[in-house]
Amino acid sequence: MEAIYYMPTLIYIVDGDAASRAENDNMLRASGYKTRSYGSAEEIFRQLPDDKNAGCIVIDRQARDTAPSDILDRLSKAGFGLPVIFLAEHSDIRACVNAIKAGAEDFLTKPVEPQEFLEAIDRAIARHRLTMEQEVWARAGMARLNQLTPRERQVFDRVVRAKKNKQVAFELGTTERTVKAHRQKMMEKMQVRSVAELVSCAERLGLVRPRALRVSS
Numbered sequence: 045m046e047a048i049y050y051m052p053t054l055i056y057i058v059d060g061d062a063a064s065r066a067e068n069d070n071m072l073r074a075s076g077y078k079t080r081s082y083g084s085a086e087e088i089f090r091q092l093p094d095d096k097n098a099g100c101i102v103i104d105r106q107a108r109d110t111a112p113s114d115i116l117d118r119l120s121k122a123g124f125g126l127p128v129i130f131l132a133e134h135s136d137i138r139a140c141v142n143a144i145k146a147g148a149e150d151f152l153t154k155p156v157e158p159q160e161f162l163e164a165i166d167r168a169i170a171r172h173r174l175t176m177e178q179e180v181w182a183r184a185g186m187a188r189l190n191q192l193t194p195r196e197r198q199v200f201d202r203v204v205r206a207k208k209n210k211q212v213a214f215e216l217g218t219t220e221r222t223v224k225a226h227r228q229k230m231m232e233k234m235q236v237r238s239v240a241e242l243v244s245c246a247e248r249l250g251l252v253r254p255r256a257l258r259v260s261s
Contacts, residue, residue, distance in 0.1 A: 059104035112143030
């Protein structure tokens with residue numbers, strides 16, 4: 045399993061109001077976060093933040109140079125993965141609701157209680173970390189899968205679909221003993237100890253549908 049080494053969590057604050065920006069910046073720093081501030085959404089596109097470590101972007105709708113949905117669209121097209129939280133006045137809720145539909149992590153109406161604000165950020169960061177861990181696992185799983193020989197991959201494809209050794213041997217035109225040998229090597233390379241683990245691996249990699257899974261003995 046590829047290890048993940050987390051850098052200090054960095055929160056990117058986008059706010060057109062200098063006083064509001066400083067207030068949020070101070071609160072987040074006092075809570076142990078590192079921060080980077082921008083006066084407009086456009087500034088963040090000049091040099092996209094690092095999304096390889098856990099963090100999030102907080103955009104106050106006082107930075108009105110770009111609509112929330114447009115920001116999310118541009119971030120998505122750039123392949124950018126940090127979650128985005130919007131802060132909005134009650135009169136601007138419709139725009140932020142549309143942003144949620146477009147993929148924003150959350151939106152909060154102002155004035156926001158500090159505890160609510162920090163909890164929203166913690167949720168966003170936790171989700172981002174989970175996403176990164178899943179991506180790392182998937183890369184490692186695919187790397188192991190690519191180490192299989194063509195015959196081992198054929199055995200893999202059938203075992204995860206609940207085919208028994210006798211069935212696999214018949215379909216591949218070989219003996220059960222040979223299938224068992226390939227199966228053992230395949231499971232060693234996939235770093236699993238049971239068919240149940242192998243099936244779970246195949247499911248997480250999107251190679252089989254969960255409803256189609258039946259574990260063979």
